[in-house]
Amino acid sequence: xxxxxxxxxxxxxxxxxxxxxxxxxxxxxxxxxxxxxxxxxxxxxxxxxxxxxxxxxxxxxxxxxxxxxxxxxxxxxxxxxxxxxxxxxxxxxxxxxxxxxxxxxxxxxxxxxxx
Amino acid sequence: xxxxxxxxxxxxxxxxxxxxxxxxxxxxxxxxxxxxxxxxxxxxxxxxxxxxxxxxxxxxxxxxxxxxxxxxxxxxxxxxxxxxxxxxxxxxxxxxxxxxxxxxxxxxxxxxxxxx
Numbered sequence: 001x002x003x004x005x006x007x008x009x010x011x012x013x014x015x016x017x018x019x020x021x022x023x024x025x026x027x028x029x030x031x032x033x034x035x036x037x038x039x040x041x042x043x044x045x046x047x048x049x050x051x052x053x054x055x056x057x058x059x060x061x062x063x064x065x066x067x068x069x070x071x072x073x074x075x076x077x078x079x080x081x082x083x084x085x086x087x088x089x090x091x092x093x094x095x096x097x098x099x100x101x102x103x104x105x106x107x108x109x110x111x112x113x114x115x
Numbered sequence: 116x117x118x119x120x121x122x123x124x125x126x127x128x129x130x131x132x133x134x135x136x137x138x139x140x141x142x143x144x145x146x147x148x149x150x151x152x153x154x155x156x157x158x159x160x161x162x163x164x165x166x167x168x169x170x171x172x173x174x175x176x177x178x179x180x181x182x183x184x185x186x187x188x189x190x191x192x193x194x195x196x197x198x199x200x201x202x203x204x205x206x207x208x209x210x211x212x213x214x215x216x217x218x219x220x221x222x223x224x225x226x227x228x229x230x231x
């Protein structure tokens with residue numbers, strides 16, 4: 001069964017600084033990969049996704065993620081964070097061929113933004 | 116895309132009672148998914164609901180505790196039965212929508228359940 005690990009439970013970053021959130025997955029083939037954001041009291045919003053092709057994926061709100069097959073990673077980055085980026089971020093995988101279905105989520109990383 | 120409406124958005128329930136959560140989608144979908152998010156935790160898939168067949172439950176979840184109905188392609192319900200404080204969680208409905216090459220999961224706003 002696939003699994004997803006987000007090694008950092010909490011990250012605190014200053015406003016305007018760069019942000020990188022780590023995600024490692026375990027799966028025998030290339031899965032479909034996703035990053036979601038959950039703001040306090042809000043539902044889940046998709047930031048970006050990777051299915052195939054270019055390994056650097058651009059998403060909404062200035063986020064990007066890079067798929068590295070050799071490292072089984074799909075790290076999320078943002079060059080300059082805004083106070084509104086404070087939220088919980090979840091990496092998720094779906095079995096290839098079942099994109100968007102039956103997601104396995106990582107434990108989440110809570111991002112705090114200092115003024 | 117898909118727009119999902121969940122009801123209720125939140126509830127406080129007495130232990131031993133049951134709560135039924137409704138999920139309505141604005142388009143026809145084959146599969147609907149129910150997730151649980153316990154306080155401070157990530158999302159865990161409870162079950163997959165297909166129209167016209169029994170739901171498929173993940174390890175650790177059973178039909179007697181979480182019965183699911185799927186009467187048509189746009190609607191599903193999840194019941195949390197005989198509740199205990201450990202059932203206090205956010206319950207989310209999800210569907211997959213898009214083309215075969217470009218699908219993604221859409222989520223409802225969730226139902227925040229507190230069991231007292």
